[in-house]
Amino acid sequence: MTTADRTYNFSAGPATIPLKVLQQIQQELLNFKGCGASIMEISHRSATFIEVLDSARAGIKQLLEIDDSHEVLFLQGGSRLQFSMIPMNLLRSAEDRAAYIVSGTWSQKAYDEASGAGNIDLAWSGKMSNFNTLPASSDLSLSDDPAFLYYASNETIHGVQFKEPPEANNTALVCDASSDFLSRPIDMQRHGIVYACAQKNAGPAGVTIVVIRKDLLDRSKANLPGYLNFKTHVEQNSMFNTPPTFGIYVIDLICQWLINDMGGLKQIAEYNLTKANLIYEIIDQCSDMYRGHAEHEHRSKMNISFNLTSDELTAKFLREAGQQGLNSLKGHRSVGGIRASIYNAMSQEGVLALRDFMKSFYTQNS
């Protein structure tokens, strides 16, 4: 098996990982930094692992430009557990209310789950148009002084992405950034929590990164079960239970790749924009065959969802793309069609290969 055998992987997650990172993992696998064992085989309490944990945390803080204002936690349970943990921790009393923007499948699920944990108001929903658009801040209906305003910065299935975080006066923003974490700069001072499962932009499945502003930790009630209380994880240095050590190691390598090879978040954001435009240009030029799901101004730079004119043509597209080494392009069943996920680690070369395929497929089938 050589690197030449690797195909272009447009999976929505778990997703492609930078080749350089995979190669480093391969090199270090049998004997991690001279300790005589792999990273998977050593104690999470060993100095060797703690150094990795500290480095991963420092990498995230450097990329997000945060210092002591926020804590960075490495948790398990996926982003899904955050759907419950966030309202459980941030709603202080039976009177507290939180507001949710529902802009796609994932924020819908978060809203549904949170509704069982406290008073949750719907600030806006895009369900009527099958989540192809996003609200302006003036469209939001907010009660007086909500405990937090929740949104998903990028909806992985519907391919809509907020250009800027919503405006909500001084209300703490809580952001599910699962599918665009570390893909662009984010104003952390406006956010109480930004969280992301790792398996799209930040690492392998099994770790969820939660970045939480320190003052919010006081809201967590003492009677919450240990694992479900953010404070526990801060106090235990993300080692309340045995942490997903291998995943945290990969996150560390990906942060180093972002900092040292890709030049940080501003640069990767430009790279991601260039890549996304290459595909959207073809969708616009060939719009009698490729029908983009999201409205232009809300198009995601990470997940490009579009339909073809028939199921047969879609099946043909997927088959022929696969023959050319362009894989995992099938859209989610709720939108259908095609979804090209082009996270940080998808190279411009891979995007160009997809663009060329889309062009020739259009010529041959229209």
Ligand SMILES: Cc1ncc(COP(=O)(O)O)c(C=O)c1O
């Ligand atoms: C935006 C978003 N939020 C939440 C999730 C759920 O993540 P997990 O499967 O890690 O719980 C996903 C998964 O694809 C997602 O894309």
